Amino acid sequence: MRSAKPTGKFSLGMFTLTIIFLYMPLVILVAYSFNNSKMMAWNGFSLRWYNELFFSSENLWHSFWNSAVIAVTSASVSTVIGTLGAIGLYWYNFKFKKAISVAAFIPMLIPEIIIGVSLLIFFAGIKLQLSLFTIFLAHTTFNIPFVLMVVMARLEEFDFTIIEAAYDLGAGELQALSKVILPAAFPGVISGFLIAVTLSLEDFVITFFVSGPGSSTLPLHIYSMIRFGVSPVINALSVVVIAGTVVLAALSRNVVKYMFQK
Amino acid sequence: MKGSHVAITGVEKYFGDFHALKSVSVDIKKGEFYSLLGPSGCGKTTLLRIIAGFEDPSSGAVLLDGQNVVPVPANKRPVNTVFQSYALFPHLTVFENVAFPLRLRKMENAAVKTKVQEFLELVKLPKEGKKLPAQLSGGQRQRVAIARALINEPSVLLLDEPLSALDAKLRQHMLIELDAIHDKIGITFIYVTHDQQEALSVSDRVAVMNEGEVVQVGTPFEIYESPSDPFVAHFIGETNYIGGTVTEVIGDKHAKVDFPDIGSLFVYQDKPLAVGDKVKVTIRPEKIRISSDKPSALGDQMNLLEGGVDELIYSGFQSKFFVRVSERATFRVFRQHVKFFMDEKAINWKDRVFIWWNDNDGYVVEVEKP
Ligand SMILES: Nc1ncnc2c1ncn2[C@@H]1O[C@H](COP(=O)(O)OP(=O)(O)OP(=O)(O)O)[C@@H](O)[C@H]1O
Ligand SMILES: [Mg+2]
Numbered sequence: 001m002r003s004a005k006p007t008g009k010f011s012l013g014m015f016t017l018t019i020i021f022l023y024m025p026l027v028i029l030v031a032y033s034f035n036n037s038k039m040m041a042w043n044g045f046s047l048r049w050y051n052e053l054f055f056s057s058e059n060l061w062h063s064f065w066n067s068a069v070i071a072v073t074s075a076s077v078s079t080v081i082g083t084l085g086a087i088g089l090y091w092y093n094f095k096f097k098k099a100i101s102v103a104a105f106i107p108m109l110i111p112e113i114i115i116g117v118s119l120l121i122f123f124a125g126i127k128l129q130l131s132l133f134t135i136f137l138a139h140t141t142f143n144i145p146f147v148l149m150v151v152m153a154r155l156e157e158f159d160f161t162i163i164e165a166a167y168d169l170g171a172g173e174l175q176a177l178s179k180v181i182l183p184a185a186f187p188g189v190i191s192g193f194l195i196a197v198t199l200s201l202e203d204f205v206i207t208f209f210v211s212g213p214g215s216s217t218l219p220l221h222i223y224s225m226i227r228f229g230v231s232p233v234i235n236a237l238s239v240v241v242i243a244g245t246v247v248l249a250a251l252s253r254n255v256v257k258y259m260f261q262k
Numbered sequence: 263m264k265g266s267h268v269a270i271t272g273v274e275k276y277f278g279d280f281h282a283l284k285s286v287s288v289d290i291k292k293g294e295f296y297s298l299l300g301p302s303g304c305g306k307t308t309l310l311r312i313i314a315g316f317e318d319p320s321s322g323a324v325l326l327d328g329q330n331v332v333p334v335p336a337n338k339r340p341v342n343t344v345f346q347s348y349a350l351f352p353h354l355t356v357f358e359n360v361a362f363p364l365r366l367r368k369m370e371n372a373a374v375k376t377k378v379q380e381f382l383e384l385v386k387l388p389k390e391g392k393k394l395p396a397q398l399s400g401g402q403r404q405r406v407a408i409a410r411a412l413i414n415e416p417s418v419l420l421l422d423e424p425l426s427a428l429d430a431k432l433r434q435h436m437l438i439e440l441d442a443i444h445d446k447i448g449i450t451f452i453y454v455t456h457d458q459q460e461a462l463s464v465s466d467r468v469a470v471m472n473e474g475e476v477v478q479v480g481t482p483f484e485i486y487e488s489p490s491d492p493f494v495a496h497f498i499g500e501t502n503y504i505g506g507t508v509t510e511v512i513g514d515k516h517a518k519v520d521f522p523d524i525g526s527l528f529v530y531q532d533k534p535l536a537v538g539d540k541v542k543v544t545i546r547p548e549k550i551r552i553s554s555d556k557p558s559a560l561g562d563q564m565n566l567l568e569g570g571v572d573e574l575i576y577s578g579f580q581s582k583f584f585v586r587v588s589e590r591a592t593f594r595v596f597r598q599h600v601k602f603f604m605d606e607k608a609i610n611w612k613d614r615v616f617i618w619w620n621d622n623d624g625y626v627v628e629v630e631k632p
Contacts, residue, residue: 158352164316165349167336169363170414179362183353 026242033235049236057233063221066132067201070217074139075196081140082147082196083189087181089148090155091163108145115142116209123210130212138210139200146199147192154188155181194252265293265450266326266340266417268313273322275308275474282308283319284474290452290467295444297453297461300471301497306454309471310420313452315339326418342411343420346427348403350395356382356406357391363414381409384443401432408443418450425460437464458498462486470494488532488625495544495627502545502593503627508537516563516621519543523591528563528621533629542628547594549623552583554607556616563621567593571613583609585617593617 033050037043053060089101107115119138120130128134162184166176182189204219211220225231268290275283283305290296298306311317313324315336323330331339350359357378358365364374382388385405395403404424411419424440425433441464444451455461461468462482469479470493477491489495495503506521512528517535520526521543529543551557560566569587583595595617609615 159347159349161345161347161349162351164336165343165345165351165410166362167316168314168341168343169410170337170366171362172337175366179366180351184351186353 029235030239030242032232033239035232038232049232053233053236053240059216060218060221060225060233060237063216064218066135066216067218070132070136070139071197071200074136074143074200075193078140078143078196079147079189079193082144082192083151083182083185085144086148086151086155086188087177087185090152091160091181104148105145107142108149112142112203112205116206119206120209130210130215132215134210134212135207135215135217138206139203142203142206143196143199146195147189150192150195151185151188154185154191158184264415264417264448267292267328268296268418268450268452269323269325269328270309270313271323271325273309273312273319273324275305275312275317276320282474283312286322286471286474286476288469288476288479290450293448293450295441295451295453295464295466297455297465297468298471299455299458299461299468299497302456304471305474306456306471307422310343310422310452310454313418314341314343314420340414340416341418341420342414342416343422344404344407344411344424346423348395348407348427350403350406350410352395354394355391356387356393356395356398359395359406360391360410360413362410377413378409381413384412384446385409386439400428401436404428404436408440412443412447416449418452421451421453423455424453426455426457433460440464462498470497472497489544489627492542492627500547500594500596502547502550503542504545504591505540505542508535508539508541511535511537512563517541517626519624521591523588524567527565527624529624529626530622531626533626535626535629536631538632540630540632541626543624544627545593545619545624547582548580548596548598550593550595550617550619552585552595552597552609552615552617554609554613554615557618560618561620564618565621565624566616566618568614568616569593571609571611571615574609574611581609583615585615587617 032040034045034047035042036046036048085104089097089104116138119134119141123130123134123137162180163176166180171179202219203217204223207217207220208223211217216224222234222237225234268288270286270288270290273283273286274281286305286309288296298309300306308317312319315331315334315338319332324332326340331341351362354362360378360381361374364377369377378391379388382391385408387402387405387409390398390402390406395406398406404427407424421440425436428436437460440451440453444464453461453465462485465482467479467481468485469476470485470491471477472493478485478489478494480488480490485494486498489498492503495501504521504524506519506524506527508517509520509526510518512518515530515532517529517531518526519529519541527543529541531541535541557566567585567587569585569592571583572586572592573584575582578599580596580598583597584592585595586592
């Protein structure tokens with residue numbers, strides 16, 4: 001029965017534990033980013049790790065820059081391809097449509113490590129030197145199914161006779177696409193893009209396989225730093241990333257709100 | 263007249279093995295309000311989509327003013343559609359929805375403004391231009407859809423069950439307005455509906471469809487009063503449909519028919535009949551009079567039967583009676599409540615009653631020669 005409200009004690013306990021387990025590590029991380037000592041013991045408040053992060057970590061910022069460029073470019077390309085693919089799968093009828101739409105989603109289910117290995121073998125096979133470009137290709141590849149899925153979900157929501165209405169009123173194929181289908185799908189396209197950016201920024205496994213010398217991304221760089229012992233600089237970086245994420249999330253919510261609810 | 267003459271000749275449509283339209287031919291005059299009426303799944307929408315250009319016929323032609331438009335794509339035909347689901351563009355305001363076809367033609371802004379305003383006034387929405395479709399009521403959305411479909415000044419307007427999503431009161435109201443718009447604009451309207459009341463009340467002519475075929479075309483009066491097909495007799499309104507054998511032909515308009523379980527009745531006929539023919543006859547329930555007193559002084563060719571009231575349904579403006587005249591035959595009879603106090607005695611369940619009607623009110627639908 002769903003009638004009565006749960007009496008509270010148990011669920012409140014679970015809630016508290018969840019919050020503690022989720023956020024405690026983050027709180028500790030934030031705290032230690034301001035620790036004066038390199039060791040775990042608290043040794044007074046200091047901004048030295050932030051200082052080091054911002055003024056003497058060129059390699060880290062280089063990787064960060066790589067990550068940002070790859071995230072934006074691969075998300076843009078995969079958003080274009082994924083959106084057009086979704087529209088194609090949704091609106092046009094052609095041979096093997098079912099097979100193609102299944103094939104488009106399968107990469108989402110395949111373990112990343114397998115995708116990483118297969119891309120590596122593929123790039124080696126076509127003699128493509130591993131570089132930022134191969135990372136870009138790999139990220140675009142794994143982002144497409146996600147964009148496709150998000151845009152498809154949006155398209156399925158709206159009444160598809162509006163496309164016929166556009167034709168009926170005199171629109172050609174491109175006009176129907178640009179004046180009706182894309183604007184109606186736009187919220188889905190935006191979410192698809194944001195998801196793609198996020199996935200690209202945080203990807204480690206696939207990137208690990210397809211990155212070449214000098215083409216490190218931020219996750220790869222952090223991993224390599226940790227191999228030589230946890231540096232509090234990483235704590236400081238994490239705090240910056242968390243703050244950035246919160247600001248971005250708030251911003252994008254407001255932007256989306258502004259665009260679609262005026 | 264600004265409308266087009268529409269001729270559909272021998273249109274067939276197959277969806278795979280399914281034969282959705284079977285050699286459909288109709289001829290729609292310039293400026294006519296023409297309805298396609300039939301039960302769900304009979305192919306009305308399919309035929310409309312073929313006229314609009316969303317679907318190709320498997321064979322046959324669609325002629326607009328004599329020109330075959332089958333090879334012409336939907337966006338190039340002088341035909342516009344009001345969709346059942348309205349199909350308004352959710353991201354555009356009412357004004358921009360209606361302006362959409364004009365914007366496609368790159369019409370100048372000032373001209374767009376006057377024209378859109380003119381059509382919003384035509385559908386009685388002059389002040390709603392700034393709203394989004396989601397902020398309108400169902401009836402208002404319907405009006406926007408109509409304005410948008412008319413603004414290109416098509417020569418044919420196609421309407422696919424445009425009122426089916428509205429409640430009964432509003433439907434009546436919109437129907438009257440549609441009729442007024444049709445009178446004002448004067449183009450050809452092709453109106454799809456499964457609601458016979460809608461079709462009968464506004465159409466100049468009606469094509470009744472069943473299972474992919476057009477079974478009868480006629481004015482609402484002809485369709486109702488002289489159905490040429492048993493399906494039409496049953497589909498339009500309620501009726502008493504009985505079969506018997508001709509025993510006497512009277513002049514060239516009447517006959518006497520013997521109905522098993524009922525007796526001998528006078529009927530009207532407009533087909534060549536001979537004694538011995540088997541016929542099916544329709545008698546509309548509202549044409550039959552009912553009373554618990556035997557009527558006096560009926561004319562020579564009146565039909566009179568006696569029976570018991572099997573069932574009685576009161577529905578405000580009328581009562582329906584099911585009168586059993588023999589073991590195996592009942593008649594439906596409608597009595598309008600024209601006065602608060604009926605002149606005659608009230609009729610109750612199980613009462614003995616008399617029913618009678620004019621010879622002209624039994625109509626021969628089918629004839630089978632022996
Ligand atoms: N694209 C299609 N593929 C296969 N069958 C179809 C297709 N479109 C319509 N049909 C079939 O053709 C028949 C007629 O459909 P249609 O939509 O024309 O009916 P309708 O008279 O408009 O019915 P309703 O009053 O329910 O709208 C139906 O049996 C339907 O299942
Ligand atoms: Mg239909």
